[in-house]
Amino acid sequence: MPTTYDPALKRRKLEDQKIGDFIVKAIESFHFKIVTSIGEVTADSGHFFAPKFLYWMFGEDEKIMGYQNLSVNIYLSAKRLAPYFEIDYTEKAPVWAKSDDILAKLEKHYGKLLSKDEFAALLNEETSIEMPGKTLCNLESGKIVRHIRLSDESFTSMNFYSQALLPFFIEAATPIEPCPYWRYFLVYSPEGALVSLFTVFEAHQTAVKFRLKISQVLVLPPYQRQGLAS
Secondary structure, three states, X not given: OOOOEOHHHHHHHXXXXXXXXXXXXXXXXXXXXXXXXXXXXXXXXXXXXOOOOOHHHHOOOOEEEOEEOOEEEEEEEOOOOOEEEEEEOOEEOOOOXXXXXXXXXXXXXXXXOOOHHHHHHHHHHHOOOOOOOEEEEEOOOOOEEEEEEOOOHHHHHHHHHHHHHHHHHOOOOOOOOOOOOEEEEEEEOOOOOEEEEEEEEEEEOOOOOEEEEEEEEEEXXXXXXXXXXX
C-alpha cells in the first residue's frame, strides 16, 4: 500500500473493509488529508493517508460496528494539525443493533469537535500565523527546522493537536505533560506546512548536567521516505 492514495484507491479500500453485516475494518475506514483551505475539504480529490493504529479507540480487533461502506474523513490543518471530521456511509444498522458512536469516541479523544465554519475560520487564521519557536537550520530541500520548548505557552494549542494525532501513528503513544525539560523540533515545508515533529527530553543528572533522549518521532505520511528522520 502506498504512503498516500487518491480517491480511486480510497473507494477500493472501502470495498475491502467489510468483515460481516454492518462490521467493517477500522483501518480501511479512516482517511486523513492535509488541507490549507476549506475548498480542499472534499473526499473527491487530493491525497489521503491511513492511520497505523486504531485499537486504542475500537479495541484489539480494530472493528467498527454498525455501518456499511464507512468513510471517516479527517482533514488536518497544515500548520497546526487541527482536525475536522466528516463521516459517510451507505447504510447504518437498525437502531436495536450495536453501533459504535464514532463521533462520541473522537470527541472524547479531542475534547471538542470543530464545525465546518469553525474549521474554515481556523484555516483562514493559519494563513497569517508564524511558525512557533526559533529557526534552528534550513535543510537542503528547503524545509525549515524550528526549535521550541514545551513550556512555551504560545505552543499550547498546537501541542494539543499534535499529541492527539500521535496515537493514530505511534503505537502506545501517550500525551506529554508540560515541563521545561521537554523540547520540540518541528520541520516545516517552505510553504509553512508542518511535515514532522520530534520530541526530546532533558534527562537531568544534576541541575546543569543532563542527557538528551529522543522520545517521539512523527513524520507525516505524505513526507515520509525523504530522509527527514535521519
